[in-house]
Amino acid sequence: MSVSSPFWRQSPPSLNPDFLRQGRQRQASLTKPAGSLGRLEQLAITLSAQQQRPRPAVDRVRIVVFAADHGVCAEGVSAFPQEVTGQMIANFVNGGAAISVLARHLGAELEVVNLGTAHPLPARDGVVMAEIAPGTANLATAAAMSEEQLQAALSAGRDAVQRAAGAELFIGGEMGIGNTTAAAAVACALLDLAPEVLAGPGTGLDADGLRHKVAVLHRALQRHRDTVAEADQPLPVLASLGGFEVAALAGAFLAAAQTRIPVLVDGFIASVAALAATRLQPGLAEWLHFAHQSAEPGHARVLAALDADPLLRLNMRLGEGSGAAAAVPLLRQACALHNQMASFQDAGISKGQ
Numbered sequence: 015m016s017v018s019s020p021f022w023r024q025s026p027p028s029l030n031p032d033f034l035r036q037g038r039q040r041q042a043s044l045t046k047p048a049g050s051l052g053r054l055e056q057l058a059i060t061l062s063a064q065q066q067r068p069r070p071a072v073d074r075v076r077i078v079v080f081a082a083d084h085g086v087c088a089e090g091v092s093a094f095p096q097e098v099t100g101q102m103i104a105n106f107v108n109g110g111a112a113i114s115v116l117a118r119h120l121g122a123e124l125e126v127v128n129l130g131t132a133h134p135l136p137a138r139d140g141v142v143m144a145e146i147a148p149g150t151a152n153l154a155t156a157a158a159m160s161e162e163q164l165q166a167a168l169s170a171g172r173d174a175v176q177r178a179a180g181a182e183l184f185i186g187g188e189m190g191i192g193n194t195t196a197a198a199a200v201a202c203a204l205l206d207l208a209p210e211v212l213a214g215p216g217t218g219l220d221a222d223g224l225r226h227k228v229a230v231l232h233r234a235l236q237r238h239r240d241t242v243a244e245a246d247q248p249l250p251v252l253a254s255l256g257g258f259e260v261a262a263l264a265g266a267f268l269a270a271a272q273t274r275i276p277v278l279v280d281g282f283i284a285s286v287a288a289l290a291a292t293r294l295q296p297g298l299a300e301w302l303h304f305a306h307q308s309a310e311p312g313h314a315r316v317l318a319a320l321d322a323d324p325l326l327r328l329n330m331r332l333g334e335g336s337g338a339a340a341a342v343p344l345l346r347q348a349c350a351l352h353n354q355m356a357s358f359q360d361a362g363i364s365k366g367q
Protein backbone atom coordinates (compact mmCIF):
# COMPACT_ATOMS: atom_id res chain seq x y z
CA MET A 15 0.00 0.00 0.00
CA SER A 16 1.46 3.33 -1.03
CA VAL A 17 2.01 5.77 1.83
CA SER A 18 0.36 8.50 -0.20
CA SER A 19 -2.98 6.71 -0.56
CA PRO A 20 -5.79 8.44 1.34
CA PHE A 21 -6.45 7.23 4.85
CA TRP A 22 -9.73 5.55 3.89
CA ARG A 23 -7.80 3.24 1.56
CA GLN A 24 -5.72 1.91 4.45
CA SER A 25 -6.85 -1.12 6.39
CA PRO A 26 -7.03 -0.87 10.18
CA PRO A 27 -4.66 -3.20 12.07
CA SER A 28 -5.91 -6.64 13.13
CA LEU A 29 -6.36 -7.36 16.81
CA ASN A 30 -3.29 -8.70 18.54
CA PRO A 31 -3.90 -12.46 19.12
CA ASP A 32 -1.61 -12.50 22.19
CA PHE A 33 -3.90 -10.06 24.02
CA LEU A 34 -6.95 -12.07 22.98
CA ARG A 35 -5.39 -15.25 24.36
CA GLN A 36 -4.21 -13.59 27.57
CA GLY A 37 -7.63 -12.01 28.05
CA ARG A 38 -9.39 -15.36 27.67
CA GLN A 39 -6.95 -16.95 30.13
CA ARG A 40 -7.55 -14.19 32.64
CA GLN A 41 -11.35 -14.53 32.38
CA ALA A 42 -10.99 -18.31 32.93
CA SER A 43 -8.91 -17.69 36.07
CA LEU A 44 -11.43 -15.36 37.79
CA THR A 45 -13.67 -16.51 40.68
CA LYS A 46 -16.84 -17.34 38.72
CA PRO A 47 -18.12 -20.24 36.68
CA ALA A 48 -16.65 -20.06 33.17
CA GLY A 49 -18.67 -17.74 30.94
CA SER A 50 -20.99 -16.61 33.74
CA LEU A 51 -20.46 -12.91 33.05
CA GLY A 52 -21.74 -13.50 29.53
CA ARG A 53 -20.96 -10.82 26.99
CA LEU A 54 -19.19 -8.67 29.59
CA GLU A 55 -16.34 -11.19 29.40
CA GLN A 56 -15.87 -10.92 25.64
CA LEU A 57 -16.24 -7.13 25.81
CA ALA A 58 -13.28 -6.87 28.19
CA ILE A 59 -11.20 -9.34 26.18
CA THR A 60 -11.85 -7.43 22.95
CA LEU A 61 -11.13 -4.06 24.57
CA SER A 62 -7.88 -5.47 25.96
CA ALA A 63 -6.77 -6.56 22.48
CA GLN A 64 -7.92 -3.29 20.89
CA GLN A 65 -6.05 -1.20 23.47
CA GLN A 66 -3.10 -3.62 23.58
CA ARG A 67 -2.98 -3.73 27.34
CA PRO A 68 -3.85 -6.51 29.77
CA ARG A 69 -6.02 -4.19 31.87
CA PRO A 70 -8.39 -2.33 29.50
CA ALA A 71 -10.13 0.90 30.53
CA VAL A 72 -12.75 3.24 29.11
CA ASP A 73 -12.23 6.12 31.52
CA ARG A 74 -11.39 8.61 28.76
CA VAL A 75 -14.34 8.65 26.40
CA ARG A 76 -14.42 11.05 23.44
CA ILE A 77 -17.82 11.88 21.93
CA VAL A 78 -17.87 13.87 18.70
CA VAL A 79 -21.19 15.09 17.28
CA PHE A 80 -21.00 15.83 13.56
CA ALA A 81 -23.70 18.25 12.42
CA ALA A 82 -24.84 19.08 8.89
CA ASP A 83 -27.90 19.99 6.88
CA HIS A 84 -29.57 18.05 4.08
CA GLY A 85 -30.96 19.42 0.82
CA VAL A 86 -33.51 16.60 0.80
CA CYS A 87 -35.39 18.50 3.53
CA ALA A 88 -36.92 20.47 0.63
CA GLU A 89 -38.99 17.34 -0.05
CA GLY A 90 -40.67 17.49 3.35
CA VAL A 91 -39.15 14.29 4.77
CA SER A 92 -38.81 15.29 8.44
CA ALA A 93 -41.31 16.15 11.13
CA PHE A 94 -39.04 19.07 12.13
CA PRO A 95 -37.87 22.18 10.26
CA GLN A 96 -34.31 22.38 8.99
CA GLU A 97 -33.25 25.25 11.24
CA VAL A 98 -33.34 22.82 14.18
CA THR A 99 -29.92 21.46 13.11
CA GLY A 100 -28.20 24.78 13.84
CA GLN A 101 -30.32 25.45 16.91
CA MET A 102 -29.26 22.09 18.32
CA ILE A 103 -25.58 22.91 17.73
CA ALA A 104 -26.06 25.77 20.18
CA ASN A 105 -27.89 23.45 22.57
CA PHE A 106 -25.01 20.93 22.48
CA VAL A 107 -22.42 23.50 23.51
CA ASN A 108 -24.77 25.17 26.01
CA GLY A 109 -25.08 21.82 27.76
CA GLY A 110 -28.84 21.28 27.32
CA ALA A 111 -29.02 18.48 24.74
CA ALA A 112 -29.43 14.83 25.72
CA ILE A 113 -25.86 14.06 24.65
CA SER A 114 -24.57 17.05 26.64
CA VAL A 115 -26.19 15.64 29.77
CA LEU A 116 -24.99 12.09 29.12
CA ALA A 117 -21.44 13.26 28.37
CA ARG A 118 -21.35 15.23 31.63
CA HIS A 119 -22.78 12.29 33.53
CA LEU A 120 -20.05 10.00 32.14
CA GLY A 121 -17.25 12.55 32.53
CA ALA A 122 -16.76 12.21 28.75
CA GLU A 123 -15.29 14.83 26.42
CA LEU A 124 -17.85 16.26 24.00
CA GLU A 125 -16.88 17.96 20.76
CA VAL A 126 -19.30 19.43 18.19
CA VAL A 127 -18.20 19.72 14.55
CA ASN A 128 -20.24 21.91 12.21
CA LEU A 129 -19.90 20.56 8.66
CA GLY A 130 -22.38 23.03 7.20
CA THR A 131 -25.83 24.33 8.02
CA ALA A 132 -28.39 25.88 5.71
CA HIS A 133 -29.27 28.67 8.15
CA PRO A 134 -26.36 30.93 9.11
CA LEU A 135 -25.13 30.43 12.65
CA PRO A 136 -23.34 32.96 14.82
CA ALA A 137 -19.76 31.85 15.60
CA ARG A 138 -19.84 30.12 18.91
CA ASP A 139 -17.16 29.00 21.32
CA GLY A 140 -16.83 25.26 21.53
CA VAL A 141 -17.98 24.46 17.97
CA VAL A 142 -15.32 23.20 15.56
CA MET A 143 -16.01 24.92 12.22
CA ALA A 144 -15.36 22.54 9.32
CA GLU A 145 -17.96 23.95 6.96
CA ILE A 146 -18.01 22.15 3.61
CA ALA A 147 -21.14 23.82 2.18
CA PRO A 148 -24.44 25.07 3.62
CA GLY A 149 -25.71 21.50 3.60
CA THR A 150 -25.87 18.84 0.90
CA ALA A 151 -27.79 19.12 -2.38
CA ASN A 152 -31.21 17.47 -2.61
CA LEU A 153 -30.38 13.79 -3.11
CA ALA A 154 -33.77 13.19 -4.72
CA THR A 155 -32.81 15.38 -7.68
CA ALA A 156 -28.98 15.59 -7.72
CA ALA A 157 -25.85 14.09 -6.20
CA ALA A 158 -25.88 15.01 -2.51
CA MET A 159 -22.25 16.07 -2.71
CA SER A 160 -19.28 16.24 -5.04
CA GLU A 161 -16.30 13.91 -4.76
CA GLU A 162 -14.26 16.77 -3.25
CA GLN A 163 -16.96 17.41 -0.67
CA LEU A 164 -17.07 13.71 0.19
CA GLN A 165 -13.31 13.71 0.72
CA ALA A 166 -13.59 16.83 2.88
CA ALA A 167 -16.25 15.15 5.02
CA LEU A 168 -14.25 11.91 5.41
CA SER A 169 -11.21 14.00 6.35
CA ALA A 170 -13.21 16.04 8.88
CA GLY A 171 -13.98 12.73 10.61
CA ARG A 172 -10.29 11.81 10.59
CA ASP A 173 -9.36 15.27 11.94
CA ALA A 174 -11.76 14.83 14.86
CA VAL A 175 -10.03 11.55 15.75
CA GLN A 176 -6.65 13.27 15.61
CA ARG A 177 -7.93 15.74 18.22
CA ALA A 178 -8.98 12.75 20.36
CA ALA A 179 -5.45 11.43 21.00
CA GLY A 180 -5.35 9.40 24.19
CA ALA A 181 -9.05 8.56 24.13
CA GLU A 182 -9.86 5.02 25.25
CA LEU A 183 -13.18 4.92 23.40
CA PHE A 184 -14.59 6.91 20.48
CA ILE A 185 -18.30 7.65 20.05
CA GLY A 186 -19.55 9.38 16.91
CA GLY A 187 -22.84 11.23 17.16
CA GLU A 188 -24.75 13.13 14.50
CA MET A 189 -27.22 15.96 14.16
CA GLY A 190 -28.89 16.81 10.86
CA ILE A 191 -32.58 17.22 10.23
CA GLY A 192 -33.42 14.88 7.34
CA ASN A 193 -30.55 12.49 7.98
CA THR A 194 -32.70 9.39 8.50
CA THR A 195 -33.69 9.85 4.82
CA ALA A 196 -30.07 10.12 3.69
CA ALA A 197 -29.04 7.17 5.86
CA ALA A 198 -31.93 5.05 4.58
CA ALA A 199 -30.97 5.92 0.99
CA VAL A 200 -27.35 4.85 1.55
CA ALA A 201 -28.46 1.63 3.26
CA CYS A 202 -30.95 0.81 0.47
CA ALA A 203 -28.15 1.18 -2.07
CA LEU A 204 -25.55 -0.80 -0.11
CA LEU A 205 -27.91 -3.60 0.92
CA ASP A 206 -30.11 -3.70 -2.19
CA LEU A 207 -33.22 -3.32 -0.06
CA ALA A 208 -36.40 -1.36 -0.77
CA PRO A 209 -37.16 1.97 0.96
CA GLU A 210 -40.23 0.34 2.53
CA VAL A 211 -37.85 -1.86 4.53
CA LEU A 212 -35.39 0.78 5.68
CA ALA A 213 -37.30 4.06 5.99
CA GLY A 214 -38.91 4.91 9.31
CA PRO A 215 -40.58 7.82 11.08
CA GLY A 216 -37.29 9.46 12.14
CA THR A 217 -38.19 12.40 14.38
CA GLY A 218 -41.87 11.39 14.24
CA LEU A 219 -43.50 11.30 10.80
CA ASP A 220 -47.06 9.97 10.76
CA ALA A 221 -48.19 7.23 8.34
CA ASP A 222 -48.78 9.71 5.49
CA GLY A 223 -45.43 11.34 6.12
CA LEU A 224 -43.69 7.98 6.04
CA ARG A 225 -45.41 7.04 2.75
CA HIS A 226 -44.16 10.30 1.28
CA LYS A 227 -40.61 9.67 2.58
CA VAL A 228 -40.65 6.21 0.95
CA ALA A 229 -41.78 7.77 -2.36
CA VAL A 230 -38.96 10.35 -2.16
CA LEU A 231 -36.47 7.52 -1.52
CA HIS A 232 -37.77 5.58 -4.54
CA ARG A 233 -37.24 8.69 -6.66
CA ALA A 234 -33.73 9.19 -5.28
CA LEU A 235 -32.72 5.57 -5.91
CA GLN A 236 -34.10 5.79 -9.43
CA ARG A 237 -32.24 9.06 -10.03
CA HIS A 238 -28.97 7.45 -8.87
CA ARG A 239 -29.65 3.96 -10.26
CA ASP A 240 -26.31 3.72 -12.09
CA THR A 241 -24.43 4.39 -8.85
CA VAL A 242 -26.73 2.15 -6.87
CA ALA A 243 -26.12 -0.71 -9.29
CA GLU A 244 -22.51 -0.71 -8.11
CA ALA A 245 -23.24 -1.20 -4.45
CA ASP A 246 -19.70 -2.48 -3.88
CA GLN A 247 -18.60 1.14 -4.39
CA PRO A 248 -19.42 2.80 -1.07
CA LEU A 249 -17.79 6.14 -1.92
CA PRO A 250 -20.02 6.94 -4.93
CA VAL A 251 -23.02 5.77 -2.90
CA LEU A 252 -22.08 8.13 -0.05
CA ALA A 253 -21.53 11.02 -2.47
CA SER A 254 -24.82 10.46 -4.31
CA LEU A 255 -27.09 9.72 -1.36
CA GLY A 256 -25.30 10.49 1.90
CA GLY A 257 -24.80 13.43 4.17
CA PHE A 258 -21.70 15.27 5.32
CA GLU A 259 -22.11 13.93 8.86
CA VAL A 260 -22.68 10.37 7.62
CA ALA A 261 -19.43 10.54 5.61
CA ALA A 262 -17.59 12.20 8.52
CA LEU A 263 -18.70 9.38 10.81
CA ALA A 264 -17.39 6.82 8.31
CA GLY A 265 -14.05 8.66 8.16
CA ALA A 266 -13.90 8.96 11.94
CA PHE A 267 -14.59 5.26 12.49
CA LEU A 268 -11.83 4.28 10.06
CA ALA A 269 -9.36 6.75 11.57
CA ALA A 270 -10.17 5.63 15.12
CA ALA A 271 -9.50 1.99 14.19
CA GLN A 272 -6.30 2.96 12.40
CA THR A 273 -5.09 4.63 15.62
CA ARG A 274 -6.28 1.67 17.73
CA ILE A 275 -9.13 3.49 19.44
CA PRO A 276 -12.18 1.23 19.89
CA VAL A 277 -15.45 2.62 18.57
CA LEU A 278 -18.88 2.38 20.20
CA VAL A 279 -21.49 2.77 17.44
CA ASP A 280 -24.76 4.58 18.15
CA GLY A 281 -28.07 4.27 16.27
CA PHE A 282 -29.43 4.01 12.75
CA ILE A 283 -27.43 6.81 11.13
CA ALA A 284 -24.12 5.92 12.80
CA SER A 285 -24.65 2.26 11.89
CA VAL A 286 -25.21 3.13 8.23
CA ALA A 287 -21.93 5.08 8.36
CA ALA A 288 -20.30 1.99 9.90
CA LEU A 289 -21.77 -0.14 7.11
CA ALA A 290 -20.31 2.12 4.41
CA ALA A 291 -16.96 2.24 6.19
CA THR A 292 -16.76 -1.56 6.60
CA ARG A 293 -17.57 -1.93 2.89
CA LEU A 294 -14.50 0.24 2.27
CA GLN A 295 -12.34 -1.54 4.85
CA PRO A 296 -13.71 -4.88 6.10
CA GLY A 297 -11.00 -4.93 8.79
CA LEU A 298 -12.84 -2.08 10.55
CA ALA A 299 -15.37 -4.57 11.91
CA GLU A 300 -12.94 -5.79 14.59
CA TRP A 301 -12.87 -2.28 16.11
CA LEU A 302 -16.62 -1.71 16.39
CA HIS A 303 -18.86 -2.30 19.38
CA PHE A 304 -22.59 -1.81 18.77
CA ALA A 305 -24.32 -0.04 21.63
CA HIS A 306 -28.02 -0.35 20.96
CA GLN A 307 -30.80 -1.11 18.55
CA SER A 308 -32.73 2.06 17.82
CA ALA A 309 -36.52 2.15 17.48
CA GLU A 310 -36.00 3.32 13.88
CA PRO A 311 -37.25 0.15 12.13
CA GLY A 312 -34.46 -0.05 9.55
CA HIS A 313 -31.79 -0.27 12.21
CA ALA A 314 -32.36 -3.99 12.82
CA ARG A 315 -31.67 -4.74 9.13
CA VAL A 316 -28.51 -2.64 9.10
CA LEU A 317 -27.26 -4.33 12.29
CA ALA A 318 -27.99 -7.75 10.80
CA ALA A 319 -26.00 -6.84 7.68
CA LEU A 320 -23.10 -5.88 9.96
CA ASP A 321 -23.51 -9.16 11.87
CA ALA A 322 -23.87 -6.99 14.98
CA ASP A 323 -25.68 -7.94 18.18
CA PRO A 324 -26.20 -4.65 20.02
CA LEU A 325 -25.80 -4.45 23.79
CA LEU A 326 -29.05 -2.61 24.55
CA ARG A 327 -32.62 -2.37 23.26
CA LEU A 328 -34.10 0.67 24.98
CA ASN A 329 -36.40 1.97 22.23
CA MET A 330 -34.22 5.04 21.94
CA ARG A 331 -34.41 6.92 18.61
CA LEU A 332 -32.50 10.13 19.08
CA GLY A 333 -29.04 9.82 17.59
CA GLU A 334 -26.46 12.41 18.81
CA GLY A 335 -24.45 9.45 20.18
CA SER A 336 -26.99 9.08 22.99
CA GLY A 337 -27.52 5.32 22.70
CA ALA A 338 -23.78 4.75 22.68
CA ALA A 339 -23.36 6.97 25.75
CA ALA A 340 -26.03 4.91 27.51
CA ALA A 341 -23.93 1.76 26.96
CA VAL A 342 -20.62 3.17 28.28
CA PRO A 343 -21.29 2.04 31.88
CA LEU A 344 -21.52 -1.56 30.63
CA LEU A 345 -18.09 -1.30 29.03
CA ARG A 346 -16.70 0.25 32.21
CA GLN A 347 -18.18 -2.56 34.31
CA ALA A 348 -16.73 -5.16 31.94
CA CYS A 349 -13.27 -3.60 32.41
CA ALA A 350 -13.62 -3.31 36.20
CA LEU A 351 -14.59 -6.99 36.50
CA HIS A 352 -11.77 -8.10 34.22
CA ASN A 353 -9.20 -5.98 36.03
CA GLN A 354 -10.23 -6.29 39.67
CA MET A 355 -11.79 -9.71 40.31
CA ALA A 356 -9.74 -12.18 42.32
CA SER A 357 -8.47 -15.34 40.67
CA PHE A 358 -9.32 -18.81 42.05
CA GLN A 359 -5.68 -19.15 43.03
CA ASP A 360 -5.43 -15.79 44.84
CA ALA A 361 -8.71 -16.30 46.70
CA GLY A 362 -8.03 -19.95 47.52
CA ILE A 363 -11.29 -21.12 45.91
CA SER A 364 -11.62 -24.60 44.40
CA LYS A 365 -12.08 -24.71 40.62
CA GLY A 366 -14.88 -26.63 38.88
CA GLN A 367 -14.47 -29.02 35.95
Ligand SMILES: Cc1cc2ncn([C@H]3O[C@H](COP(=O)(O)O)[C@@H](O)[C@H]3O)c2cc1C
Pocket residue numbers: 091092093094098102188189190191192193194195215216217218332333334
Ligand atom coordinates in the same frame (compact mmCIF):
# COMPACT_ATOMS: atom_id res chain seq x y z
C1 LIG B 1 -34.88 18.61 18.68
C2 LIG B 1 -34.17 17.46 17.99
C3 LIG B 1 -32.98 16.97 18.50
C4 LIG B 1 -32.34 15.90 17.87
N1 LIG B 1 -31.20 15.26 18.15
C5 LIG B 1 -31.01 14.32 17.28
N2 LIG B 1 -32.01 14.29 16.38
C6 LIG B 1 -32.12 13.29 15.35
O1 LIG B 1 -33.19 13.55 14.46
C7 LIG B 1 -32.76 13.90 13.15
C8 LIG B 1 -33.14 12.84 12.15
O2 LIG B 1 -34.51 12.68 12.00
P1 LIG B 1 -35.27 13.15 10.68
O3 LIG B 1 -34.63 12.43 9.55
O4 LIG B 1 -36.69 12.73 10.92
O5 LIG B 1 -35.13 14.64 10.58
C9 LIG B 1 -31.26 14.01 13.25
O6 LIG B 1 -30.88 15.32 13.49
C10 LIG B 1 -30.93 13.12 14.40
O7 LIG B 1 -29.69 13.37 14.95
C11 LIG B 1 -32.86 15.30 16.74
C12 LIG B 1 -34.06 15.79 16.18
C13 LIG B 1 -34.72 16.87 16.81
C14 LIG B 1 -35.98 17.40 16.24
Ligand SMILES: O=C(O)c1cccnc1
Pocket residue numbers: 194216217280281282283284308309310313330331332333334
Ligand atom coordinates in the same frame (compact mmCIF):
# COMPACT_ATOMS: atom_id res chain seq x y z
O1 LIG C 1 -31.33 5.72 15.52
C1 LIG C 1 -31.00 6.87 15.27
O2 LIG C 1 -29.79 7.21 15.19
C2 LIG C 1 -32.06 7.92 15.04
C3 LIG C 1 -33.38 7.59 14.89
C4 LIG C 1 -34.33 8.57 14.67
C5 LIG C 1 -33.92 9.90 14.59
N1 LIG C 1 -32.65 10.20 14.73
C6 LIG C 1 -31.71 9.24 14.95
